[in-house]
Amino acid sequence: MGNEYLNVAIKASLKAGQAILKIYGQEDFGVDSKDDNSPLTLADKDSNEVINSFLTQTPFPIISEENKQAEYLVRKSWDICWIVDPLDGTKEFIKRNGEFTVNIALVKNGKPSLGVIYVPVTGELYYADVEEGKAYKATVNYDISVDAVFGKSEMLVLNDAVNDKIIRVVGSRSHMTDDTLEFIGNLKSEYPGLETEIVSKGSSLKFCLVAEGKADVYPRFAPTMEWDTAAGQAICEAVGLKVITKDTGKPMLYNKENLLNSYFVVRK
Known part of the structure; x- marks a missing residue:
């Protein structure tokens, strides 16, 4: 490159x-x-x-x-x-x-x-x-x-086609929080008639699932640090995905005073 x-x-x-x-x-x-x-x-x-x-x-x-x-x-x-x-x-x-x-x-x-x-x-x-x-x-x-x-x-090329039957949501093996479950419930309201499927992976591989098109959205409503997410965000943004913080609605930033991330969502 x-x-x-x-x-x-x-x-x-x-x-x-x-x-x-x-x-x-x-x-x-x-x-x-x-x-x-x-x-x-x-x-x-x-x-x-x-x-x-x-x-x-x-x-x-x-x-x-x-x-x-x-x-x-x-x-x-x-x-x-x-x-x-x-x-x-x-x-x-x-x-x-x-x-x-x-x-x-x-x-x-x-x-x-x-x-x-x-x-x-x-x-x-x-x-x-x-x-x-x-x-x-x-x-x-x-x-x-x-x-x-x-x-x-x-x-890696982002697939813009939308599956008309199912939305694949990345869920952590260890961090399925109430906020995540609420997010999934809101997806069902946003896309009535579609089923949701939970796709699980460990570590930063959760970002890779979305970048590869093996999942559609990754909500992370549990603590992460900047080193957990920076490389994954780079890969997702390079294919055209957005990594948006829940509190600001803007892309996640790095080298902050506090290296703890806000909650975020990865999606198109």
Whole structure:
């Protein structure tokens, strides 16, 4: 795609995936608990080290779930920065269901510019350049060259056709809230006569379901952090989807003072 930073992000994600799989093959993941009681494994740490080794060679600072965060007084001057989740879906990793990802996004003036999501277990790689309006998917090994990735990629194209029988709603395996159930009820009122089907996936793969056309809408009315969503938003926006916050009705922004996201909806 001719974007040097996208190339760096793809390479970093593949090498991070390799580090994750080394831990995934072990019996002991080295599970600890963070301050918020969420799990942290050796794979999170190793993946983060690998990604940092690549991204620190670029001119841009990094916001990563596993890095110590800079104060907002410093961050607010960052026009461009990386936003990284070295292992999104640690709970899925511990369950060994394969539905965990590496997320890397480059954000410019609060908006995702490019994004990469890599699924180490399946080798699925999603990447996008939002400014070009192009997103791609490839299935690759972690030791492939970036040039070879491009040769194996297929463009993701949003299907504008509407299924006249069913609306597929992405629902989290762990976060089906009352607000989400209310949203689904409102969909039934908005589209009378249509059935709703819940499609479940872990981690940032929920964004990918909509970008691939395997689901129609993704409401997330449970807490997420910026590193959970930036790469997924880049991929969705590149194919023409919108990621809209519930409180403002506008696209979700990044490198905010508070890195906690508002509730949001992904849809056409």
